[in-house]
Amino acid sequence: MAYDASAWEAVIGLEVHCQLLTRSKIFSGAPTQYGAAPNTQADAVTLGLPGVLPVLNASALEMAVKFGLAIQAQIAERCVFARKHYFYPDLPKGYQISQYEQPIVAKGHLDIELADGSVKRIGITRAHLEEDAGKSLHEGFAGATGIDLNRAGTPLIEIVSEPDLRSPAEAVAYLKKLHQLVVYLGICDGNMQEGSFRCDANVSVRRRGDTRFGTRTETKNVNSFRFVEKAIEYEIQRQIDILESGGRVVQETRLFNPDTGETRAMRSKEEAMDYRYFPDPDLLPVVVGPAEIDRIRATMPELPEAKKQRFMTQYGLSKYDATVLTSEAALADYYEDVVRISGADAKLCANWVITDLLGALNKRGEDITASPVTAAMLAGLIARIADQTISGKLAKDVFEAMLAGEGTADEIIKAKGLVQITDEGAIRKAIEDVIAQNPRQLADYRAGKDKLFGFFVGQVMKATQGKANPELVNRLLKDRLAS
Amino acid sequence: MSFSIEHIQQVAHLARLALGPEQAAHYARQLSDILEMVGQLARADTQGVEPMAHPLEMHQRLRPDVVTETDRREVFQALAPAVENGLYIVPKVIE
Amino acid sequence: MHSLTLKEMAAGLRARKFSARELTQHYLRRIETFDGQINSFITVTAGQALAQAAAADEKLARAEGGPLTGIPLAQKDIFCTQGVKTSCGSRMLDNFIAPYDATIVRKLHHEAGMVMLGKCNMDEFAMGSSNETSWYGPVKNPWDLTRVPGGSSGGSVAAVAAGLAPVATASDTGGSIRQPAALTNLTGIKPTYGRVSRYGMIAFASSLDQAGVVARSAEDAAYVLQAMSGFDPLDSTSVDRPVDDLVAGLNRPIRGLRIGLPKEYFAAGLAPEVRARVMAAVGVFEQLGAVISEISLPNAPLSVPTYYVVAPAEASSNLARYDGVRYGYRAQGVKTLEELYKRSRGEGFGPEVQRRIMIGTYVLSHGYYDAYYLKAQKVRKLICEDFRRAFEQVDLVLGPTTTDVAFKLGAKTDDPVAMYLNDIYTIAANLAGIPAMSLPCGFVDGLPVGLQLMGNYFDEARLLNAAHQYQQATDFHKQMPQAFR
Known part of the structure; x- marks a missing residue:
């Protein structure tokens, strides 16, 4: 950490904009796919044509409720949409439909784990539904800006944390936890590069021991975990430098530049904003009754924390293994499929998934959902280890072949003739051959050079092209050498 | 309530309306009159009265999450003052 | 032809006395002849009208269609009409060709088979009470070309009053249907908020705007309002509730109907001659068996x-x-x-x-x-409560629509507050969201006077019934301005 944390304390709150995974927009039937040609998903409502009206998307509401339930928040029985006014070309109506005084979700929390292993509870002030704005493209037009409104009207929840975070690391831990949660819930694809999950950081600093908050700045456009950490670190240091040189921090909106790692004041936000919020007269109060909440609760998936605990008790996994395997819902599902289909030891399965599969996917830069080795395929391989058809060592080769698309474990074992030799007679024969070919080593071994045992094992394995069952080789060789 | 020219210009800026000095003076007078009339509201006793945003006490109806709209960019952009490569064009925006 | 009621027109079409094409041509000719004097249309859609008329004639020849098939109508230029300029009376939208149809446009033309003659002039974005704020110039009152027709639906009422269209759509945010109807001797109804879809009606004030009709009788209005009304999933504030049969209810006797006269509507500010015409109308209602009582709407002055x-x-x-x-x-x-x-x-x-x-x-x-804003929302609640209490005692509320007859063009253009006070009797119905209408009840120096009836939520059928019964007993509504007969 760059700044002197013994003298200064940072106070950080995050505002996260999370695009909801609906098919259509929050107030119209236009599609929400990323990457479409400009303005091809901007329908009459999105464009704010004269006379059009908004109607609320049921899925967007349901997803916001799911999020609220997942953070143990209060779900407002009655929430209200309000208009937030400002002029900007990517905001077609001159106002954003958002929620102000009565948001759908209030007073929740998320627990994060700190570096020392302790758990810290981060308050979530509120989460409200709103529509996304379009995009302004500043490059490629001489003296002009191009406006693409495809993104306008995409449903968002804005998740506002309490200023409970005290370091860039805590901020990142919170953000990662939140990211994991919304992806788990299936309400957001979590794609930060495409802007599905975006973060603004409110940062202030104060001298250790001060009870009052300092003046804060809001840094926008920090769209990766690493950038969040860098932007906050930069902002903390900048504010400390100002204060230490006797200056005053100005409350302002700043923009993070990922190329330089610096933040700068936004020119377009210089003037004080007066958003003139008032209840949107085109939309009526939204009522979510207890029965509706119960219905939504019943559709909630198992959440990461609960899943982790269950993996530890049900499968006897270590905390580390359970944490890794439950980091993503898709990975956890994959693991559980492997255990179920293979019928093998859960720990063995965990090792294969974490070490071999994730290692390979990492190297290939692939996601679990795009794994060339399906859960059924990996389970098939582990089953062959469990029933001793192949050795663990050979299994690694089979796994490589599966990754290369050569087929299922059984197909590869058959094609390569890799079935393990468990016939004691065949192994004894190999042992006799090895002993006959290595009289000097035999003499040395018998003279007390115990280390040579490994040599004989290796020779036997080599003679059987690695197919001999290692335990059998060990036992039979030991018997033979002792005789 | 009486509007100064300066205040009128502030409001006009919030509303993004270009007003010349004469217009601003004219509006200042008229808006002062209007707000004086509106000032009668202060007389009403509204202690404990719920503000009313909608004439009917109804709740928001929900729309099923279904895509119903197809691409009509060509039709819509035929209405636009300036378009290039499918984008609406405005003078350079400085962030 | 232009003195026929809509019912008579429909009968004439079915009996082949005239075709929809002939009827349409008749009105298009009248527009060409007379509209230069009153400026009631922004756009005349002759080609489209004749095509719609031809389609209607085909339907009628197959004995298909409904009571409005082939009957011409003028649209207020606040309603989006696909492929046709929709200006809302503003320079801002002078070049705006709407890329979609408003729900009521779809209902009236595509479903009911009416013929659109064109788009009517109006106060800019429906803001005005004299139709003098239009980018397209003021509309003149057919009863006196030196006077205003009222607003904001000034073009709609002038066109119908002058017989340039048999009926027209209009919209009412603070009286924009009723006040101009009163000043031009028409019957205009603003239904309950949420009864007619707002989708495609260019918004002025969303919680107050409601579309309606201006017509030459309550019966004509009933036919058209029936076709416009109904639930629309595209409008969150549209009410999902069946529409009463407005036409079938017209002929019920109104004996025993309880009518309340709010004393605040007859207080200082009301021209004595207007008061006299309204009170004469009260007498007619009494003769028809209505029970009259005085009531109070104490917050109405606010x-x-x-x-x-x-x-x-x-x-x-x-x-x-x-x-x-x-x-x-x-x-x-x-x-x-x-x-x-x-x-x-x-x-x-x-x-x-x-x-x-x-x-x-x-x-x-x-x-x-x-x-x-918050204070006004609270007072709005008080005004609404006044009506709730009133409708515990009476079935309808009756009063004048305006304080006076049509004023001279230019008389109030530089005094916004005086202009705003034109709507003193009409605004409360919008704030409460209740249905209200204006109907002709006489003349002062040759200028029409309007009578306002307000009803409880979704009581359009009762309003139209009372108005129709009154119009069976009187003939004010049948009068047409001399110059346009």
Whole structure:
């Protein structure tokens, strides 16, 4: 950490904009796919044509409720949409439909784990539904800006944390936890590069021991975990430098530049904003009754924390293994499929998934959902280890072949003739051959050079092209050498 | 309530309306009159009265999450003052 | 032909006395002959009208269609009509060809088979009570060309009053159907908020706007309102509730109908001659068996100040979309974004719209919201409660529609407050969301006087029934201005 944390304390709150995974927009039937040609998903409502009206998307509401339930928040029985006014070309109506005084979700929390292993509870002030704005493209037009409104009207929840975070690391831990949660819930694809999950950081600093908050700045456009950490670190240091040189921090909106790692004041936000919020007269109060909440609760998936605990008790996994395997819902599902289909030891399965599969996917830069080795395929391989058809060592080769698309474990074992030799007679024969070919080593071994045992094992394995069952080789060789 | 020219210009800026000095003076007078009339509201006793945003006490109806709209960019952009490569064009925006 | 009722017209069409094409041509000719005097149309859609008429004739030949098939209608230019300029009376939308149809346009033309003659002039964005704020120039009152027709639906009423259209759509945010209907001897009805879809009706003040009809009788209005009404999933504020049969209910006797006269509607400010005509009408209702009583709407005097907070607030927001970026007017030669906004809006909007945008911006801005907007919302509740109590005692509320007959063009253009007080009797119904109508009840010096009836929520059938019974006993509504017969 760059700044002197013994003298200064940072106070950080995050505002996260999370695009909801609906098919259509929050107030119209236009599609929400990323990457479409400009303005091809901007329908009459999105464009704010004269006379059009908004109607609320049921899925967007349901997803916001799911999020609220997942953070143990209060779900407002009655929430209200309000208009937030400002002029900007990517905001077609001159106002954003958002929620102000009565948001759908209030007073929740998320627990994060700190570096020392302790758990810290981060308050979530509120989460409200709103529509996304379009995009302004500043490059490629001489003296002009191009406006693409495809993104306008995409449903968002804005998740506002309490200023409970005290370091860039805590901020990142919170953000990662939140990211994991919304992806788990299936309400957001979590794609930060495409802007599905975006973060603004409110940062202030104060001298250790001060009870009052300092003046804060809001840094926008920090769209990766690493950038969040860098932007906050930069902002903390900048504010400390100002204060230490006797200056005053100005409350302002700043923009993070990922190329330089610096933040700068936004020119377009210089003037004080007066958003003139008032209840949107085109939309009526939204009522979510207890029965509706119960219905939504019943559709909630198992959440990461609960899943982790269950993996530890049900499968006897270590905390580390359970944490890794439950980091993503898709990975956890994959693991559980492997255990179920293979019928093998859960720990063995965990090792294969974490070490071999994730290692390979990492190297290939692939996601679990795009794994060339399906859960059924990996389970098939582990089953062959469990029933001793192949050795663990050979299994690694089979796994490589599966990754290369050569087929299922059984197909590869058959094609390569890799079935393990468990016939004691065949192994004894190999042992006799090895002993006959290595009289000097035999003499040395018998003279007390115990280390040579490994040599004989290796020779036997080599003679059987690695197919001999290692335990059998060990036992039979030991018997033979002792005789 | 009486509007100064300066205040009128502030409001006009919030509303993004270009007003010349004469217009601003004219509006200042008229808006002062209007707000004086509106000032009668202060007389009403509204202690404990719920503000009313909608004439009917109804709740928001929900729309099923279904895509119903197809691409009509060509039709819509035929209405636009300036378009290039499918984008609406405005003078350079400085962030 | 232009003195026929809609029912007679429909019968004439079915009996092949005339075709929809002939009927349409008759009105198109009248528009060509007379509209130069009154300026009631912004756009005449002759080609489209004749095509719709031909389609209607084919339907009629197959004995298909309904009671409105082939009957011409003029649309207020506030309703989006696909492929046809929809200006809302504003320079801002002078070049706007609507890319979609409003729900009521779909219902009236595509479903009911009516023929659209064109788009009627109106106050800019429906803001005005005299039709003098239109970018397309003022509309003249067919009863006296030196006087205003009322507003904002001035073009709609002038066209129907002059016999340039048998019936027209209109919209009413604070009286924009009833006040001009009163000043031009028409029957105009604003239904309950939520009864007619607002989808495609260009918004002025969303919580007050409601579409309706101006016609030459309650019966004509009933036919058209029936076809316009109904639930629309595209409008969140549309009410999902069956529509009463408005036509079938017209002939019920009104014996025993309880009618309340709010004393606040007969207080100082009401012209004595207007008062006399209204009281004469009360006498007719009594003869028809209605039971008359005096009631009180104590907060009614606060309607105008409440309205001039709520309506401009919503308007300032609804009109923020006109920014010169995606459609509409864009100022020439702008260098910066701020200039684009300010000049496009400064040049595209007229003074009345600018005034209201500024009032609305002001009352919503930081530090003033509670004193103005929130306060107005609370007073709105009080006004609404007045009506709730009134309808515990009476079935309908009766009063004048306006304080006086039509005033001279230009008389109030530089005095916004005097202009706003025109709507003193009509605004309360919008604030409460109840249905209300105006119908002719006599003349003062040859100028029409209107009578207002207000009903409880969704009581359109009762309103039209009472109006129709009154019109069976009187013939004021049958009078036409001399110059346009």
